Amino acid sequence: MVALRWGLALVLLGFLAQAQPTPPLRALAEKRGLQIGAAVEPSLLLQEPEYGTVLAREFNLVVAENVMKWGALQTSRGQFNFAAADLLLDFAQKNRMAVRGHTLVWHQQLPRWMYGSFGPAEMEAILREHIQAVVGRYRGRIAYWDVVNEAIGDDARPRLTPFAVLPDYIERAFRLARAADPQAKLFYNDYGAEGLGPKSDAIYALLKGLKEKGVPIDGVGFQAHLDLSFSPTKARMAENLERFARLGLEIHITEMDVRLSGPGSRAERLEKQAQIYQEVLQICLRQPRCKAFTLWGVTDGHSWRAASEPLIFDTDYRPKPAYFALQRALQP
Numbered sequence: 001m002v003a004l005r006w007g008l009a010l011v012l013l014g015f016l017a018q019a020q021p022t023p024p025l026r027a028l029a030e031k032r033g034l035q036i037g038a039a040v041e042p043s044l045l046l047q048e049p050e051y052g053t054v055l056a057r058e059f060n061l062v063v064a065e066n067v068m069k070w071g072a073l074q075t076s077r078g079q080f081n082f083a084a085a086d087l088l089l090d091f092a093q094k095n096r097m098a099v100r101g102h103t104l105v106w107h108q109q110l111p112r113w114m115y116g117s118f119g120p121a122e123m124e125a126i127l128r129e130h131i132q133a134v135v136g137r138y139r140g141r142i143a144y145w146d147v148v149n150e151a152i153g154d155d156a157r158p159r160l161t162p163f164a165v166l167p168d169y170i171e172r173a174f175r176l177a178r179a180a181d182p183q184a185k186l187f188y189n190d191y192g193a194e195g196l197g198p199k200s201d202a203i204y205a206l207l208k209g210l211k212e213k214g215v216p217i218d219g220v221g222f223q224a225h226l227d228l229s230f231s232p233t234k235a236r237m238a239e240n241l242e243r244f245a246r247l248g249l250e251i252h253i254t255e256m257d258v259r260l261s262g263p264g265s266r267a268e269r270l271e272k273q274a275q276i277y278q279e280v281l282q283i284c285l286r287q288p289r290c291k292a293f294t295l296w297g298v299t300d301g302h303s304w305r306a307a308s309e310p311l312i313f314d315t316d317y318r319p320k321p322a323y324f325a326l327q328r329a330l331q332p
């Protein structure tokens, strides 16, 4: 009778172990020397215990989805609110995770006061105050900063932003960030530049120019907000990453998600989604300078485009085919 009970218990344990997605992506990634990350909303750490559990188990890198943006941090000039960002930093430290800081200079999610009419000198002071306060506060604790985000428009031309009143704002932002934390690696980050094309050409030219001028830039982030029509091979993504690598830049995939919407059955679309995740990760793994692969969220339920189920866990934290595809790509 006792033996039977033990037998049943073992069968049950075996079943539970199988139901768990093992080994976690984090463990596999660490063996390959890769950082695998997710964008985080710190409020969810307080609301949903499973959120923190899954994050710490599957990822070794976090990035703030929103709480480190200008509009969240400096709501009025000189008034900083670091509470949510601090929570994320503490969580990362407790769970031995690296942190990407996102983002210092971006044309979106700016507080209203930033739309005042400032001259170049004033804008320089605003930029300096913000970067010194934010990068300085987390000096030594944030491994990578997205210093400038999305400065090139979809037309492949420099974007008009409140910062542009200062013609060399990009260069200045990098120099200020380096001074505020000499250890952090400094990134330019953008979307729609994963493959070869006019936008990635413009970014390439921009970063090449910065490098030649001696501006302290260490890396480039490819956001990879994709949909099922994206083909890494057709876009010649590996070739694109390689040219940035040859500039001496570190490469990160920074915000990957893949919208599920499109033609075909649901099962077919889930497979296609999985395949795109797997191919992009493989391209990163084959590129020696690609050191981090980050998803823009954890579950479909919390995604910024939740309706299109773009992530690797469903709303109930169940791993989707895309999860297992990443697991396969990470196998030794």
Ligand code: 9MR
Pocket: 065, 066, 108, 109, 149, 191, 223, 255, 304
């Ligand atoms: O995921 C973010 C969403 O919650 C915000 O409402 C949005 C504001 O524009 O920003 C989203 O994150 C963006 C990121 O910061 C930069 N790259 C594009 C991301 C998706 O829009």
